[in-house]
Amino acid sequence: MDLARLSEPIATGRLGRALSRLVPATAVWDREWDVCxxxxxxxxxxxxxxxxxxxxxxPGPDGVDSLxxxxxxxxxxxxxxxxxxxxxxxxxxxxxxxxPFSSQSCEHILVTSDEVLxxxxxxxxxxxxAWRDDWVDDDISTIPPESLTDxxxxxxxxxxxxGVDRVLVHYMQPHAPFRSQPEWFFGSADIEHWGQFTDGGDVEGDDADLDLEDLTPEEREALEAFAEADDDEGSTNDPWLRVRxxxxxxxxxxxxxxxxxEWVLDDVARLLENCxxxxxxxxxxxxxxxxxGVWSHPPGTPVPAVRRVPWVVRDGVDRGTCDPALPDAISEGGDRDGAGGRASDERDGDDDVESRLEALGYR
Structure with missing residues (x-):
């Protein structure tokens, strides 16, 4: 009997979701911090x-706690x-x-409520x-840490x-795509298809004139295999599923x-010397x-490899090594509904976010 195959549906199914609720979880609000x-x-x-x-x-490895x-x-x-x-x-x-999950309702994720997102x-x-304005479509499609730190x-x-006394910063690294292996993330990687191939409909620059007739037989074969991938088996760009x-x-x-x-930690070092x-x-x-039997990070999973995460605290000292301006999207002295970014109707009009998350293997 393959115990991995047996345990995977248990860990990610109804029993797993029930057990997940019993994990002694700690919200970040329950810990002391100024910048998290x-x-x-x-x-x-x-x-x-x-x-x-x-x-x-x-700190040393003994200084890396967990929750x-x-x-x-x-x-x-x-x-x-x-x-x-x-x-x-x-x-x-x-x-x-x-x-980008900040903009999603996520009714399809069984373990989420309808009260928050x-x-x-x-x-x-x-x-x-920050992902709305600072997404980068280079070798890989992601948001680098620098703009978040700024x-x-x-x-x-x-x-x-x-009017705040805490800052919570949600970086996208070390989440894939990986900067050192762009070839693992197929195609012309844009923000609408994080790390995946785009059909060229909304592409600008060198890829805008892509003609599928110009593809080599090998490229065409790879594209066809990509397009025919079974979504139930997860995104072909999910490196954890590709290991599996x-x-x-x-x-x-x-x-x-x-x-x-290391990419994101290098930039957190900059934050530590400016806060x-x-x-x-x-x-x-x-x-x-x-x-x-679990791979990647499915929702409602009690597996320690997914749920037990680091907790590290350091003392920051503002040495003034950088002087970033407030993002344009943050108004100064405006009313509360406009204080943090765009108007809600502008956010609601961003229908392409769904495809960005689908490309991550979340759908």
């Missing part, structure tokens, strides 16, 4: 490995972190996010969806003026995953590598 950096999809052992290697942002996350997937984490019970804390918090300006003291530093320095299927090795994916973590206060680092979820 959420590093999307970071496993506890990955963070401890980076600490053992001596990354300047981290049980409130969710095993980003939308689930948002749904529970920003639940109505936490409105008092949210009212004095600036939330800077690179994660999509998020709005009125939910926070300041709400800034926004967090600018807000923190003007917190009294903005034998397309990628654990060692190769782990190296790329570690490099993505006075208690700076925490944690994650919304980890990524399973076959533990209990």
């Amino acid at each position: 950096c959420v590093l999307d999809g970071c496993r506890l052992d990955l963070m401890r490995e980076a600490a053992a290697a001596g990354h300047e942002t981290l 049980w996350s409130v969710g095993s997937q980003s939308a689930e984490w948002m749904d529970r972190t920003f639940a109505p019970a936490h409105r008092a804390e949210m009212d004095r918090t600036a939330y800077v996010t690179g994660n 999509p998020l709005s300006d009125a939910d926070f003291g300041v709400f800034h969806e 926004a967090a530093v600018a807000i923190w320095r003007r917190r009294e003026e903005l 299927d034998g397309d990628l090795s654990v060692e190769a994916v782990w190296r790329a995953y570690r490099d993505n973590l 006075d206060g208690r700076v925490a680092m944690t994650s919304d979820h980890g990524n399973a590598l076959g533990e209990f």
